[in-house]
Amino acid sequence: MAKADIKICPYVKCPFPDHEVDISVHPYVRAKNGRYYHEQCFDEEQKAKKRTLEEKADIALFLDLWNKHISNTVNYGVLRKILNEYIMRGVSTDYLVFCLQYIVANRCILNYPNGFKYYVDRREIKDAYEKKQMQKQAKAIDEQLKKQSSQPIGSDSNAPHFAVQKQQSQGFERILNK
Numbered sequence: 001m002a003k004a005d006i007k008i009c010p011y012v013k014c015p016f017p018d019h020e021v022d023i024s025v026h027p028y029v030r031a032k033n034g035r036y037y038h039e040q041c042f043d044e045e046q047k048a049k050k051r052t053l054e055e056k057a058d059i060a061l062f063l064d065l066w067n068k069h070i071s072n073t074v075n076y077g078v079l080r081k082i083l084n085e086y087i088m089r090g091v092s093t094d095y096l097v098f099c100l101q102y103i104v105a106n107r108c109i110l111n112y113p114n115g116f117k118y119y120v121d122r123r124e125i126k127d128a129y130e131k132k133q134m135q136k137q138a139k140a141i142d143e144q145l146k147k148q149s150s151q152p153i154g155s156d157s158n159a160p161h162f163a164v165q166k167q168q169s170q171g172f173e174r175i176l177n178k
């Protein structure tokens with residue numbers, strides 16, 4: 001086999017031995033930069049890049065919300081560290097943003113970065129998030145069905161819907177002072 005047919009796949013998590021792409025055999029993609037990827041590796045890298053961009057946007061949104069509604073003198077290093085801990089544990093940045101939106105909308109007590117930890121695992125916030133996800137899915141299906149209809153679609157799709165009763169702030173205070 002001609003050596004020219006062997007390329008090196010640049011994908012960091014490439015599962016092939018020595019990252020070798022045999023373009024005479026493997027399905028491959030030639031990227032804009034001229035590098036040859038295994039087709040599957042290329043797709044995975046694209047997906048990972050997209051995820052990273054979404055996460056960055058969510059983190060920026062989170063910090064902005066915190067700055068506007070919680071405190072504008074927060075130690076961003078500490079806050080980012082806490083967010084990263086959750087991301088490492090597999091918590092989605094979408095949920096972290098939702099959790100902060102919930103705290104703001106329900107005027108829950110939150111004054112400092114570590115206080116956020118008391119809310120992330122709260123059942124009622126998780127339930128509200130799941131409900132929102134389900135509504136999103138239902139809406140997507142609904143929109144698919146209505147595709148040919150000329151009816152306008154509600155404009156409040158970006159507003160979070162909170163179906164859960166507002167918590168007694170006393171309860172939170174008790175937790176925070178533990």
Ligand SMILES: [Zn+2]
Pocket residue numbers: 009010011014015016019037038041
């Ligand atoms: Zn590869």
